[in-house]
Amino acid sequence: xxxxxGWTVGMLDGWRVGMVxxxxxxxxxxxxxxxxxxxxxxxxxxxxQLVESYGVSGMEAPVRATVQRLLPSWVRTExxxxxxxxxxxxxxxxxxxxxxxxxxxxxxxxxxTINADGTLGLRNRGGFILSLFEGKPxxxxxxxxxxxxxxxxxDTGLTRRTPPPLRVSVGxxxxxxxxxxxxxxxxxxxxxxxxxxxxxxxxxxxxxxDRMGCAALILALRRLDRTKLKHPVVFLFSTREEIxxxxxxxxxxxxxxxxxxxxxxxxxxxxxxxLELQNFAVARLGQGAVARALxxxxxxxxxxxxxxxxxxxxxxxxxxxxxxxxxNDGSTFVPYGVVDVPLGxxxxxxxxxxxIVDLKDLVSLADLVRAVAEDW
Amino acid sequence: MMMEQAVKRQLRRxxxxxxxxxxxxxxxxCFLTVSTxxxxxxxxxxxxxxxxxxxxxFSGMTAITGYEQAVTDSxxxxxxxxxxxRLGNVTLTLGRGTPRRLVYCALDExxxxxxxxxxxxxxxxxxxxxxxxxSPLFDQQIEGQRVTLFGRKGAVPGVVAVRSTHLTRGRxxxxxxxxxxxxxxxxxxxSSRDEVLALGISILTPVSLTKRPHRYGDRLLxxxxxxxxxxxxALASAALSRPRVRGSVVVAFTVQSLYADTxxxxxxxxxxxxxxGARPVTVPSKFAExxxxxxALKDVEALVADVMRWIGGGQ
Numbered sequence: 001x002x003x004x005x006g007w008t009v010g011m012l013d014g015w016r017v018g019m020v021x022x023x024x025x026x027x028x029x030x031x032x033x034x035x036x037x038x039x040x041x042x043x044x045x046x047x048x049q050l051v052e053s054y055g056v057s058g059m060e061a062p063v064r065a066t067v068q069r070l071l072p073s074w075v076r077t078e079x080x081x082x083x084x085x086x087x088x089x090x091x092x093x094x095x096x097x098x099x100x101x102x103x104x105x106x107x108x109x110x111x112x113t114i115n116a117d118g119t120l121g122l123r124n125r126g127g128f129i130l131s132l133f134e135g136k137p138x139x140x141x142x143x144x145x146x147x148x149x150x151x152x153x154x155d156t157g158l159t160r161r162t163p164p165p166l167r168v169s170v171g172x173x174x175x176x177x178x179x180x181x182x183x184x185x186x187x188x189x190x191x192x193x194x195x196x197x198x199x200x201x202x203x204x205x206x207x208x209x210d211r212m213g214c215a216a217l218i219l220a221l222r223r224l225d226r227t228k229l230k231h232p233v234v235f236l237f238s239t240r241e242e243i244x245x246x247x248x249x250x251x252x253x254x255x256x257x258x259x260x261x262x263x264x265x266x267x268x269x270x271x272x273x274x275l276e277l278q279n280f281a282v283a284r285l286g287q288g289a290v291a292r293a294l295x296x297x298x299x300x301x302x303x304x305x306x307x308x309x310x311x312x313x314x315x316x317x318x319x320x321x322x323x324x325x326x327x328n329d330g331s332t333f334v335p336y337g338v339v340d341v342p343l344g345x346x347x348x349x350x351x352x353x354x355x356i357v358d359l360k361d362l363v364s365l366a367d368l369v370r371a372v373a374e375d376w
Numbered sequence: 377m378m379m380e381q382a383v384k385r386q387l388r389r390x391x392x393x394x395x396x397x398x399x400x401x402x403x404x405x406c407f408l409t410v411s412t413x414x415x416x417x418x419x420x421x422x423x424x425x426x427x428x429x430x431x432x433x434f435s436g437m438t439a440i441t442g443y444e445q446a447v448t449d450s451x452x453x454x455x456x457x458x459x460x461x462r463l464g465n466v467t468l469t470l471g472r473g474t475p476r477r478l479v480y481c482a483l484d485e486x487x488x489x490x491x492x493x494x495x496x497x498x499x500x501x502x503x504x505x506x507x508x509x510x511s512p513l514f515d516q517q518i519e520g521q522r523v524t525l526f527g528r529k530g531a532v533p534g535v536v537a538v539r540s541t542h543l544t545r546g547r548x549x550x551x552x553x554x555x556x557x558x559x560x561x562x563x564x565x566x567s568s569r570d571e572v573l574a575l576g577i578s579i580l581t582p583v584s585l586t587k588r589p590h591r592y593g594d595r596l597l598x599x600x601x602x603x604x605x606x607x608x609x610a611l612a613s614a615a616l617s618r619p620r621v622r623g624s625v626v627v628a629f630t631v632q633s634l635y636a637d638t639x640x641x642x643x644x645x646x647x648x649x650x651x652x653g654a655r656p657v658t659v660p661s662k663f664a665e666x667x668x669x670x671x672a673l674k675d676v677e678a679l680v681a682d683v684m685r686w687i688g689g690g691q
Contacts, residue, residue: 003541128541131555132520135666137590137598148592150668159512161552171593181593192588196522196533198565199575204522204535269542274498274561276543286567325542348563350542352520354535356563 001209001267001344002242002297002327003107003127003351040201043362046070046218047203048195050211054141056108056188057125057243063104063214067237070218082250083239087221089373090229096258097232098376100220100369101248101329102213102265103241106206107351109133109166109189111140114179118172119152122165122189126242128351133191134163136353140170141188147181151191191353201286201359208355210241212345212362213265219366220373228374231260238329241266245297248329252336259338263372264330265365268292268322268344281324283346286358288318289365292342297327298334300341307376308341315371318364320346343368427680428595428673431609435589435599438526440487441505441634443582446526447483451629455615463643464631470687471621475652478626479683480641481608482633482656485601486510486665488518488557488583490525493573497566499525499534501583503557505634511665516555521667522586523562529576533586534564585667595673602669603661606676611657614683622689626651655686 036044049070055063064085068077071087078086085104088097107126114120120140124130135153139146149170154163168189172178193206217235234255239247252259268290271281283290291308293300300308305321312319330340345361439447444464451466452458458468484505491502506514520538524531537560562583566572589599597606608629615627626648630640645651659679662670 001542129520129538129544131516132538135517135663135668136521137588137592137668148590150590150592150598150663150670153663153666153668154513159554160550161516161554162550169593171596192590198533198535198563199571200565200567202565204533204565269540271540271543273537273540274494274496275537275539275559281543348540349520349535349538350540352538352541354520354522354538356535356565 001269001350002245036201039363040359043215043219043359043366044197044203047211047215047359047362050214051195051205051207052193054139054190054193055105056110056141056190057105057240058110059141059188060104060239063211064237067104067214067218072222075221080250080254082247084247084251085237087235089224089226089233089235090231095231096260097234097255098260098373099234099236099251099255099262099333100217100265100373101236101238101251101262102217103210103238103247103329104214105240105242106190106209107242111183111185111187111189114175114183114185115167116175118169118174118178120149120168120170120178120183120189122168125188126351130166131161131163132352133166136191138168138189139192140168140183141190142182142184144182147183193353198356202356203359204354204356206353206355208347208357209267209350210265212267212347212357212365215362216265216365216369219362220369223366223370225374230375233373241329245327245329245332249332252332255333257336257338259333259336262330262333262338262340263369264328264340264342265369266292266328266342266344267326267347267350269324269326269350270346270348272346273348281322283320283322285346285348285356286360287346288320288361289368290320290322290344290346292324292328292344293321294323295326295328295342297331298340298342301339304339304341308372311371311376312368315367315375317367317371319368341372343372424673424677427609427613427677428597430613431597431606431671431673431676432589432591434605434609435597435602436587437605438487438524438582438584438587439483439485439631440489440582440584441484441632443487443489443504443526444483444631448629448631451612454612461643461647463640465640465644466629467644467648468615468627469624470615470618470627471624473623475623476626476650477623478628478644478649478651478654479611479687480628480630480644480654480656481611481658482604482640483608483629484631484633484640485584485604486514486634488560490562490577490579490581490583492579493569495569497564497568497572498537499562499564499572499577499583501557501560501562513554514665515557515560517667518560518585519555523583524586525562525564525577526582527576528578532564532575532577534562534583537561537563590668596670597673598668598670600667600669602671603659603664606671606673607657607659607679610659610676610679611683613680614687617684619684620688622687623652625687655683657683
């Protein structure tokens with residue numbers, strides 16, 4: 001979701017690592033709890049693979065490939081010139097499509113300059129708190145293998161929270177040295193990330209925004225009853241959301257006024273946290289999907305919110321209704337006279353390396369996506 | 377080179393003892409011995425790689441000052457004949473007679489323990505170690521990052537809460553002071569105090585940034601406290617190689633260097649001294665006190681050789 005305003009010991013082969021591992025046990029990256037229902041474990045399996053794929057805005061190919069791998073076998077996909085992945089279902093009724101859109105991209109950086117001292121100057125892709133990346137491991141995403149580096153800690157003296165513009169070191173001391181390691185302008189940079197299961201049905205990682213949305217679409221498609229569709233439905237996996245809803249905008253332009261309705265499936269940034277003001281955005285984790293009825297980019301007509309609540313009740317799906325900050329892909333369809341009914345799930349610590357979700361909310365959201373495709 | 381010699385000696389020793397001693401002492405050592413020996417046949421450049429692995433492994437461990445037991449347990453397993461004193465220092469005596477000398481590294485690090493648990497399942501922290509000279513940005517390193525809680529039922533993953541970017545509404549202001557431990561809320565996914573207690577977490581449970589040693593560039597290693605850990609890895613490698621010893625040398629991995637005026641080292645001095653000479657083992661590092669404190673593994677390799685020379689009586 002757009003904000004308006006990361007272990008590379010992999011160089012060691014398994015045998016040597018195994019040898020030293022004898023001295024200490026490692027935490028598993030994630031584990032299935034013995035109590036997990038089949039729905040929760042399926043949701044986790046899909047989500048973990050999406051979260052552990054990297055795709056900064058404009059470089060979404062690895063995430064797109066993961067999505068394609070996880071879709072049911074009957075699905076035929078198309079990729080447009082903007083990089084969006086389309087899944088068209090229930091065509092031929094002569095009606096405009098319902099568009100259900102989740103974005104593939106995540107926040108990060110782009111290599112903007114390779115300095116004479118071998119360090120890399122960065123450009124932000126999306127909005128986030130810069131200090132969370134300062135002095136942390138970095139990965140430069142290259143064609144073949146990722147190049148490891150570090151986000152340099154600030155030099156000295158500056159004792160305020162916000163660092164000066166960040167630079168990355170790949171250990172080189174000259175421009176030629178950095179280039180010889182494979183660094184090129186335009187490559188993207190992130191922190192290494194892992195999906196990690198927490199207590200109960202909670203999990204942490206980076207880029208749940210919007211891999212949860214992608215997972216919900218995939219899980220809904222796996223259960224979709226195509227004979228029940230009232231309208232053609234386009235499941236759209238969009239690009240470059242975090243830098244200005246660009247992929248969705250291209251799709252909206254292509255479909256225009258023919259679109260029957262749009263659902264952005266994206267983060268409900270939640271104030272369910274001890275650090276947030278409680279005047280709005282308070283959707284509790286674990287209590288189900290959330291209708292994001294009012295944000296900074298779109299407003300769902302109240303009659304649609306009521307009708308959605310009725311649909312969720314009829315199908316026994318947990319639904320919360322609320323308002324939060326941020327913009328959503330569906331808003332790019334609104335100028336064509338299309339109603340946007342964004343749906344999300346409560347997310348703690350958005351755009352940080354440690355976003356937290358509840359897997360129960362993903363199951364609820366997948367059921368809701370299926371419901372709006374089949375019955376609404 | 378060092379590890380292979382140690383392995384051969386261990387193999388010899390276990391043969392001399394009917395082949396059963398190493399297994400009886402510690403199955404893990406035996407496995408290390410056998411697998412390392414087999415590997416040595418395959419790879420000529422083992423020693424540098426094994427040392428790198430050990431430095432990486434040590435950098436992945438947590439030894440909050442006063443709460444070093446998991447690391448000292450590992451050292452006791454790694455170093456046959458080593459013992460642990462009441463404070464937790466691990467020592468091993470090489471050679472015999474005089475002069476009696478000491479070579480040591482400090483194991484411990486600044487960290488946190490659970491100070492309080494809220495009704496809704498968040499954990500609050502107090503820092504252990506540090507004091508006046510600690511960087512004012514030290515605590516900020518844990519904000520919005522993964523932490524590991526070393527509870528009674530094993531390690532528990534958690535995160536330190538951070539404000540959501542979308543809800544900051546213009547905050548943080550450019551000149552806002554750094555994040556401090558006073559604002560750290562640890563979230564383990566629990567919703568109540570009882571859920572937290574059921575995970576084996578309580579007041580005083582040690583908490584640290586989740587360690588993810590990270591190699592980059594030309595044999596550079598980035599990790600919290602990488603300098604201290606790589607130095608201890610070098611000392612362990614030197615000791616494992618059973619080098620030629622002039623007189624006797626006490627090899628010490630000390631605890632509580634950050635408390636009570638280097639309590640661990642002073643304990644070794646007062647219980648095992650006097651020593652005719654003492655050498656701290658340190659390795660240069662960049663970006664000290666950060667998550668990406670960096671050492672050059674080439675320097676660590678050179679350090680091992682230098683420590684072995686010192687043990688043998690060289691300068």
